Amino acid sequence: MSDVQPYAADAQHDQLTSDVSSPSLCVSCKAKPALEGYPTALCADCREHFIRFPIPLYIRLFGAAVLLIVLIACFFLPRQLRMGAHLARGKRAEAEHRYLTAYKEYKLAEKDLPHNLELQAHLFIASVYAGYYDESGKYGKLISNRQVEDNELADKTNTAIQVFGYSVVTDQYKNLKDQYQGQIPDTALARAHAQYPEDYAVAYQYAGNLYAENKYAQSAQVLNEVIQKAPLDQDAIVLASAVAVERKMPDSAVYYCDELLNINRENIYALSSKARNLLRLGHINEAAEPAESCFKLDDSSAYSMGTMALLYHFQNNDAKAKPLIQKLEQDHNPEDTSRVNYVVGVINGTQSL
């Protein structure tokens, strides 16, 4: 296409030199002596002139326009790169089912990219699997009745909508609550569960009531039915894990924790509970990985701090356990008192793990 012709100058040079009487004169101005040692006989001034061969005004204007565009581009560049990096990190975390990280990265990208449908869809997905249901509700409203062009993202969003539906209070459950003024008896829940087996809100509440009444086997049965039909229902799996702990079945609890971790590798409850159940099974080395991962993700909650303290205790590392226990006892929220007392009790030997 474009061409550079470095040697064509020689032809021009020959024509020019043939016109001059003295070959030592500049071929351009034909007045001053040419500088020696160059292929073209040019005087110093003419050489300098040709080195700085004038660029036409229209090309200068073109260059200025390109330069202006480059400056504009440079102005937007840091923002775009930052946004792109957060989005890429979020997508990678989402692909690896690390939804806490994905959510965090998408939130950072959202600062520079508000109102973007695809980002909102990603935020919806991440918030559903991270268990941030308030946020899921918010982003669910933002993306409802809008078409996501990316088919893969649309499929993932539809699955997340289904999963989010598990945590939404159904009309059936609301009616029951209104009918019994908030205190739904087990018999009514059992009837409703038999009548509407696909109503997971009813089933979950029924299993929860059974759990609260120490009817663990029955609770486990209801939860198993739910989990078989809705394997991504994290609330049901969490409860199933808690039921397994109460039934002194730590291996089963670990199984449910792994199911939760398959959904979200950064599920704080699952990591912490898995570590505690592995400790119960005597697998101290295996317990270290989930306990440390959990503590890395959340080093401020009583549950993860307590798990870490328990791990240190069973590793006979009281030097590390003690400061954590002290911090837990001093800084914990009132609602975490029983959790803290439990950990302190286990470490003091007044309570079994």
Next chain:
Amino acid sequence: MFFVPSIVISLLTFPGIIVHEIAHQLFCRWYKVPVFKVVYFQAKNPLGYVIHERAQSRLQTVMISIGPFFLNTFLGALIALPAAMPVFEFNNASPLDYFLIYLGVSIAMHAFPSRGDAGHVLAIAQSKETPLWLRVLSYPIVGLIYLCSFGKMFWLDLFYGIGVAVGIPKLLITLMS
């Protein structure tokens, strides 16, 4: 594959040709090589050219010949970089973003040196006075230029332009993430 005359492509992507010739001229200026004529763009072959004195050193000749590869690639990537995210990732591009992508691709796709440029580098490579290291370096450059020139028949220049405009931002993002 559908046929689009190359002159149509060249007319559509003329900013890249102008930048290509400016690159030759700027490299000449950098190496203090006198320039006698510059055609930045014309609607016939060659689409643009620079006539300049033979450079003092062989390395300078090589650099003047392949200079547009560096300048066009760098400028094309820089211009397209901020627009690549909105256009290819976020689907929220503005007309300015599309213009930046057009300009970036146009400039980057004319980064390849021409066969004329290759001829000058080949002359350097074949000269016995050229140092061995430069000859060793020149032959692959010539080979690559001819390969790219052949590849233009299969839109390699356009793919290169798109690759620079899309691939470099993606690479940067990947490195940053």
